[in-house]
Amino acid sequence: MNTATDSRNIAAGAKRITGVLSPVVTPFKRDLSPDPERYARHCKWLLAHGCSGLAVFGTNSEANSLSADERMILLEHLVQSGVPPEKLMPGTGMCALTDSVRLTAHAVGLGCGGVLMLPPFYYKGVPDEGLYRNFSEVIERVGDARLRLYLYHIPPVAQVGISLGLIERLLKAYPGTVAGAKDSSGDWSNTKAMLDAFAKHGFDIFPGSEVFLLDGLRGGGKGCITATGNVNSGAIDAVYRNWQTAEADRLQAAITATRAIVQKYPMMAALKAIVAHWGKDAQWATVRPPLVELTPGQRGSLAAELVADGFDMPGLAG
Amino acid sequence: MNTATDSRNIAAGAKRITGVLSPVVTPFKRDLSPDPERYARHCKWLLAHGCSGLAVFGTNSEANSLSADERMILLEHLVQSGVPPEKLMPGTGMCALTDSVRLTAHAVGLGCGGVLMLPPFYYKGVPDEGLYRNFSEVIERVGDARLRLYLYHIPPVAQVGISLGLIERLLKAYPGTVAGAKDSSGDWSNTKAMLDAFAKHGFDIFPGSEVFLLDGLRGGGKGCITATGNVNSGAIDAVYRNWQTAEADRLQAAITATRAIVQKYPMMAALKAIVAHWGKDAQWATVRPPLVELTPGQRGSLAAELVADGFDMPGLAG
Numbered sequence: 213m214n215t216a217t218d219s220r221n222i223a224a225g226a227k228r229i230t231g232v233l234s235p236v237v238t239p240f241k242r243d244l245s246p247d248p249e250r251y252a253r254h255c256k257w258l259l260a261h262g263c264s265g266l267a268v269f270g271t272n273s274e275a276n277s278l279s280a281d282e283r284m285i286l287l288e289h290l291v292q293s294g295v296p297p298e299k300l301m302p303g304t305g306m307c308a309l310t311d312s313v314r315l316t317a318h319a320v321g322l323g324c325g326g327v328l329m330l331p332p333f334y335y336k337g338v339p340d341e342g343l344y345r346n347f348s349e350v351i352e353r354v355g356d357a358r359l360r361l362y363l364y365h366i367p368p369v370a371q372v373g374i375s376l377g378l379i380e381r382l383l384k385a386y387p388g389t390v391a392g393a394k395d396s397s398g399d400w401s402n403t404k405a406m407l408d409a410f411a412k413h414g415f416d417i418f419p420g421s422e423v424f425l426l427d428g429l430r431g432g433g434k435g436c437i438t439a440t441g442n443v444n445s446g447a448i449d450a451v452y453r454n455w456q457t458a459e460a461d462r463l464q465a466a467i468t469a470t471r472a473i474v475q476k477y478p479m480m481a482a483l484k485a486i487v488a489h490w491g492k493d494a495q496w497a498t499v500r501p502p503l504v505e506l507t508p509g510q511r512g513s514l515a516a517e518l519v520a521d522g523f524d525m526p527g528l529a530g
Numbered sequence: 531m532n533t534a535t536d537s538r539n540i541a542a543g544a545k546r547i548t549g550v551l552s553p554v555v556t557p558f559k560r561d562l563s564p565d566p567e568r569y570a571r572h573c574k575w576l577l578a579h580g581c582s583g584l585a586v587f588g589t590n591s592e593a594n595s596l597s598a599d600e601r602m603i604l605l606e607h608l609v610q611s612g613v614p615p616e617k618l619m620p621g622t623g624m625c626a627l628t629d630s631v632r633l634t635a636h637a638v639g640l641g642c643g644g645v646l647m648l649p650p651f652y653y654k655g656v657p658d659e660g661l662y663r664n665f666s667e668v669i670e671r672v673g674d675a676r677l678r679l680y681l682y683h684i685p686p687v688a689q690v691g692i693s694l695g696l697i698e699r700l701l702k703a704y705p706g707t708v709a710g711a712k713d714s715s716g717d718w719s720n721t722k723a724m725l726d727a728f729a730k731h732g733f734d735i736f737p738g739s740e741v742f743l744l745d746g747l748r749g750g751g752k753g754c755i756t757a758t759g760n761v762n763s764g765a766i767d768a769v770y771r772n773w774q775t776a777e778a779d780r781l782q783a784a785i786t787a788t789r790a791i792v793q794k795y796p797m798m799a800a801l802k803a804i805v806a807h808w809g810k811d812a813q814w815a816t817v818r819p820p821l822v823e824l825t826p827g828q829r830g831s832l833a834a835e836l837v838a839d840g841f842d843m844p845g846l847a848g
Contacts, residue, residue: 334594
């Protein structure tokens with residue numbers, strides 16, 4: 213972060229989120245409605261066990277299976293139940309410009325530390341000019357100096373990506389507001405190109421997997437936003453806190469190994485199965501269509517592999 | 531359509547939509563808000579010029595750039611302004627189950643002849659079991675015998691498709707309600723497989739392009755739902771009305787040629803440019819981000835090519 217940007221942030225009274233962020237899994241009741249109580253409990257557990265921020269309503273939150281109203285109700289509940297809004301970076305990028313504006317304004321109004329914004333993802337092959345107009349319209353319509361917008365690059369899922377040229381143009385037009393990116397390309401060369409081009413210009417880069425956490429920090433990144441942060445936040449945070457020590461590579465190898473176990477299974481169902489197992493709360497395993505929960509066999513082998521790896525979620529079962 | 535299904539439809543008082551349907555382009559005002567007046571005018575022009583139904587809120591309607599509320603307001607306006615609801619087949623498939631239920635119940639409540647439903651399209655690589663649960667939940671939650679659900683298969687855009695196995699399972703579980711499909715795969719072999727498997731079982735198949743209209747009708751299809759139906763509806767309807775005559779192949783060749791001209795340009799921007807040009811109403815050219823309107827050069831060459839082809843939109847300029 214350069215001095216000019218530091219001044220802007222101090223002027224706006226905002227300390228930016230850094231460290232380990234989890235795209236918090238969203239619990240559902242039997243009728244598939246979101247469960248605000250379980251949700252707030254898990255958010256608080258994460259903040260007490262290594263997460264410095266919560267990227268609620270991310271891909272792994274099944275956020276794209278929630279309506280805009282459902283997201284807003286959950287977000288208000290979190291803040292009302294004592295989760296500090298400055299630690300929240302909700303996903304607010306929708307297919308419809310008007311929905312993105314509505315969710316973003318709502319998050320800023322609640323005092324959220326940032327928003328993590330997908331590009332509109334239905335129409336494929338759209339030009340950067342159209343994506344620029346989308347983000348620009350959101351920023352202009354929200355019209356609030358408190359807004360910190362993080363661009364969400366996840367081409368394997370969204371199919372529509374965020375190019376370096378688009379970042380450059382947005383950063384130039386909206387310095388301070390365009391605050392960073394999550395790179396879930398899974399392609400280190402892309403993350404490195406992003407870091408090389410923008411890390412020194414007040415643009416905070418978070419790899420979308422802890423596999424790239426140490427490399428990212430060494431390249432000027434600010435942490436990571438990672439699915440497995442839902443379950444392995446303490447160990448991932450240990451890498452973040454110790455990245456400049458002699459222990460760093462060993463700590464990184466450990467979290468990479470745990471990730472490899474979880475990744476053998478469908479990610480969102482696996483995360484929920486882990487929370488259900490270690491939290492002794494079977495209802496947590498429920499996913500919304502079009503996702504499908506793990507089979508009993510998958511649940512068993514996942515838990516067994518994690519136990520063999522020394523994995524734990526201390527205090528989750530209450 | 532078999533006799534058993536005919537009986538069910540007669541019992542439910544529903545005559546199914548057949549023929550040429552247009553995914554109606556959605557006009558925007560200067561501030562990018564939807565324009566209900568221009569919208570209703572275009573819908574009425576289409577019904578008077580070859581369209582037997584309107585697949586409003588389709589891909590080419592920029593429906594995925596509209597919020598659920600924006601869609602509902604537009605749909606209510608159409609019905610209030612005299613567009614017969616039994617001719618409407620609105621798109622109601624959203625990423626979030628709760629949005630799909632809400633839009634579908636709203637459309638059925640207004641008396642719409644059907645709904646055209648995308649699968650939830652954010653999460654990729656989801657199993658058919660998850661997609662089955664999605665459609666099943668929508669049908670069960672809407673819980674209305676008037677519902678006629680058409681499945682929307684458009685893998686080039688949605689990336690998530692509708693397999694033959696999924697159709698078979700849904701049709702078996704919800705006969706009469708699961709009424710058909712639009713196949714926008716652009717792959718005739720898939721359309722033919724759909725026709726061969728399901729056309730005789732009360733499942734109405736509409737290719738997603740008029741290029742396949744005649745082949746589709748000869749294979750037991752019921753018409754087509756096509757982007758260029760927004761501008762070339764009369765000529766496409768001529769194929770539909772004359773498909774069993776000696777003129778059919780010549781008429782088909784003509785609409786295929788017109789489609790080829792329009793397809794050289796980004797489709798949605800091109801359709802709106804054509805409506806703006808022949809309707810002498812420049813505001814029609816506006817698209818919402820992430821789309822971008824045609825350049826003046828593109829507009830000029832598109833119009834010139836269409837004029838050379840003998841294209842017209844009679845009465846559009848009012």
